[in-house]
Amino acid sequence: MIKKKNRFLIVCSKGTLDMAIPPLIMATTAASMGMEAHLYFTFWGMDIITKKKSSKLKMASVGNPALPMPNILGVLPGMTAMITKMMKSKIKKNKMPTIQEFIKMAKDGGVIFHACTPTMKLMDVAEDDLIPEVDDLIGAATFIDLAKDASVTLFV
Amino acid sequence: MIKKKNRFLIVCSKGTLDMAIPPLIMATTAASMGMEAHLYFTFWGMDIITKKKSSKLKMASVGNPALPMPNILGVLPGMTAMITKMMKSKIKKNKMPTIQEFIKMAKDGGVIFHACTPTMKLMDVAEDDLIPEVDDLIGAATFIDLAKDASVTLFV
Amino acid sequence: MIKKKNRFLIVCSKGTLDMAIPPLIMATTAASMGMEAHLYFTFWGMDIITKKKSSKLKMASVGNPALPMPNILGVLPGMTAMITKMMKSKIKKNKMPTIQEFIKMAKDGGVIFHACTPTMKLMDVAEDDLIPEVDDLIGAATFIDLAKDASVTLFV
Numbered sequence: 001m002i003k004k005k006n007r008f009l010i011v012c013s014k015g016t017l018d019m020a021i022p023p024l025i026m027a028t029t030a031a032s033m034g035m036e037a038h039l040y041f042t043f044w045g046m047d048i049i050t051k052k053k054s055s056k057l058k059m060a061s062v063g064n065p066a067l068p069m070p071n072i073l074g075v076l077p078g079m080t081a082m083i084t085k086m087m088k089s090k091i092k093k094n095k096m097p098t099i100q101e102f103i104k105m106a107k108d109g110g111v112i113f114h115a116c117t118p119t120m121k122l123m124d125v126a127e128d129d130l131i132p133e134v135d136d137l138i139g140a141a142t143f144i145d146l147a148k149d150a151s152v153t154l155f156v
Numbered sequence: 157m158i159k160k161k162n163r164f165l166i167v168c169s170k171g172t173l174d175m176a177i178p179p180l181i182m183a184t185t186a187a188s189m190g191m192e193a194h195l196y197f198t199f200w201g202m203d204i205i206t207k208k209k210s211s212k213l214k215m216a217s218v219g220n221p222a223l224p225m226p227n228i229l230g231v232l233p234g235m236t237a238m239i240t241k242m243m244k245s246k247i248k249k250n251k252m253p254t255i256q257e258f259i260k261m262a263k264d265g266g267v268i269f270h271a272c273t274p275t276m277k278l279m280d281v282a283e284d285d286l287i288p289e290v291d292d293l294i295g296a297a298t299f300i301d302l303a304k305d306a307s308v309t310l311f312v
Numbered sequence: 313m314i315k316k317k318n319r320f321l322i323v324c325s326k327g328t329l330d331m332a333i334p335p336l337i338m339a340t341t342a343a344s345m346g347m348e349a350h351l352y353f354t355f356w357g358m359d360i361i362t363k364k365k366s367s368k369l370k371m372a373s374v375g376n377p378a379l380p381m382p383n384i385l386g387v388l389p390g391m392t393a394m395i396t397k398m399m400k401s402k403i404k405k406n407k408m409p410t411i412q413e414f415i416k417m418a419k420d421g422g423v424i425f426h427a428c429t430p431t432m433k434l435m436d437v438a439e440d441d442l443i444p445e446v447d448d449l450i451g452a453a454t455f456i457d458l459a460k461d462a463s464v465t466l467f468v
Contacts, residue, residue, distance in 0.1 A: 002316040002463040004158040008300070010311075011466070013334060022169060022199060022311075025274075029296040035304070043334060118337070140341040144320070147464045148347070151158040152303045154167070154311040155322075155334075155466040160314040164456070166467075178325060178355060178467075181430070185452040191460070307314040308459045310323070310467040 007036040007150040011143075014156060015047035017057045017099070023156045024102040024111075031109040035151070039106070040143050041134075042116035045156075046123060048099065049115060049131050057099055107133045114138045114146075163192040163306040167299075170312060171203035173213040173255070179312045180258040180267075187265040191307070195262070196299050197290075198272035201312075202279060204255065205271060205287050213255055263289045270294045270302075319348040319462040323455075326468060327359035329369040329411070335468045336414040336423075343421040347463070351418070352455050353446075354428035357468075358435060360411065361427060361443050369411055419445045426450045426458075 008030035010023040023039055031037040047053040097105070107113070113134045119125070120137065127137065147153040164186035166179040179195055187193040203209040253261070263269070269290045275281070276293065283293065303309040320342035322335040335351055343349040359365040409417070419425070425446045431437070432449065439449065459465040 002318055004160060004316060006158055006304075008303075018199060025296060026300070030300050033297060033300055035300070043330060140337060141345060144338070144342050144345055144347070147320075148318075149463070151305070152309050153464050153466065154309065155468050156311050160316060162314055162460075164459075174355060175325075181452055182456070186456050189453060189456055191456070307461070308465050310465065312467050
C-alpha cells in the first residue's frame with residue numbers, strides 16, 4: 001500500500017495563457033493551505049518558465065476565446081485570505097497580473113518549480129534560458145517518485 | 157499520511173463538446189459504483205453549466221474532428237447496468253443525447269456539481285445564469301480540500 | 313479509506329503527436345521503476361492504437377508548434393537506465409523514434425494497454441482495427457475500478 005503525503009503536484013504541459021494560470025492558482029492555493037506544492041513544467045509548459053517566452057504567452061483559440069479577463073480583483077473572493085493578501089499586494093487598480101506576477105506569488109507562497117530535463121534537451125533550452133524562480137531540473141523518474149506518494153497529481 | 161476517501165473528483169476546464177462528455181460519463185459511472193462523485197466546473201468548463209451556452213457547445217477542431225457520434229446506443233455495452241438503464245430511458249432511436257441529457261443523467265445518478273466562484277467573477281457570470289443542476293458555488297480552497305483526500309482527481 | 317496500490321494509470325484522450333508521447337514516456341518510466349503501469353485509450357486517443365492512424369498522428373497546432381524534436385538522443389539523460397537502454401536499442405543516429413517505437417518500448421517495459429469499448433462502438437472501430445499491442449478492451453466501470461486504488465491517475 002502506498003502512503004500518501006500532503007503533496008499537491010501539477011504537470012504543466014501547455015504553454016497557452018489560459019492553461020498556464022490554473023496550475024499557478026491551484027498550486028498557490030494548496031501551498032497556502034499547508035500543502036507541499038509542486039509544478040513540473042514539461043513540453044509546451046516549458047514556455048512558462050523560459051525567459052524569452054514567459055512574458056509572451058498567448059490565449060488559446062480553443063474553447064471559448066471570448067473569456068474576458070479584465071478584472072483580477074473579481075477573483076479575490078474565491079481565494080483564501082493569504083492568497084488574497086499576496087494578490088492584493090501585486091495588483092494595482094484592476095489590472096490583470098502578468099504571468100510573471102502569478103509566478104512570483106506562487107514562489108512567495110512556497111510552490112516548488114521543477115523544469116523537465118528531457119524537454120530541455122528536446123527543445124534545446126539551457127539552464128540559463130530559464131527564469132530564476134526554477135528550483136531544479138528533474139527527469140521523468142524523479143517526477144514519478146514525486147507523483148507516487150503525492151496526495152493529488154494533475155496533468156494540465 | 158493522507159487518508160483517501162471513496163471520492164471521484166473531476167475538474168472540467170474545457171468547454172468543447174468532446175471534452176464535456178468524458179467527465180460527465182466518468183462521474184456518472186463512478187457514482188453508479190457507489191463513489192461520491194464531484195464535477196468542478198472552471199474556466200471554459202463554466203460554459204457547460206451556463207444556461208445560454210450549455211446547449212451550444214461545439215466540437216473542438218483539435219485532434220481528429222472526423223469522430224462520428226451517430227449512435228449512442230453503441231456506447232451502452234461498455235457501461236454498467238445502472239447507467240445503461242438511465243441512458244436507455246433517455247434515448248430514442250439512435251439519437252445522441254444532448255449535453256442537457258448527459259447532465260440530467262449525472263444528476264439523477266447523484267453526481268455533485270460545483271461552480272467555481274473565481275471563474276464566475278472573472279467571466280461576469282451570475283448565479284442566475286447557471287443551470288439549476290448546480291449544487292453550490294465554491295472557491296479554490298474548497299476545491300483543494302475536496303481533492304486532498306479524494307481517491308481520484310482528474311483535470312480535464 | 314481507500315488503500316492505494318503501486319499503480320500508475322493514464323487516460324489517453326488526445327490523438328495528436330505531442331499529447332501521445334508524454335503518456336507513453338511517463339508509463340514506460342513508471343513501469344521501469346516497478347510500478348504497475350496502465351494506459352487507457354479513449355476518445356481521440358483511440359487513434360494512437362488504431363492501425364490505420366497510429367503512424368499518421370500529427371502535431372497539434374495548439375501551444376507552440378515550433379517545438380523542434382530532432383534529436384531524441386537528447387532525451388536520454390533524463391531517463392532511467394532501463395529506459396535509456398530500451399531507447400538506445402531502438403534509435404539509430406539521432407532519428408526520432410516513431411510512435412510505433414514508443415509503443416513497442418512501453419510494451420517491452422510491461423505497460424498494459426486498454427482500449428475503451430464505448431469509444432470503439434462510437435467510432436465504429438473493430439477489434440481487428442487495433443494494433444496487436446492492445447491487451448484488452450474495457451469499459452468505463454473497469455476503468456473506474458483501476459483508478460480507484462491507483463496511486464496516480466492522470467487525464468491527458
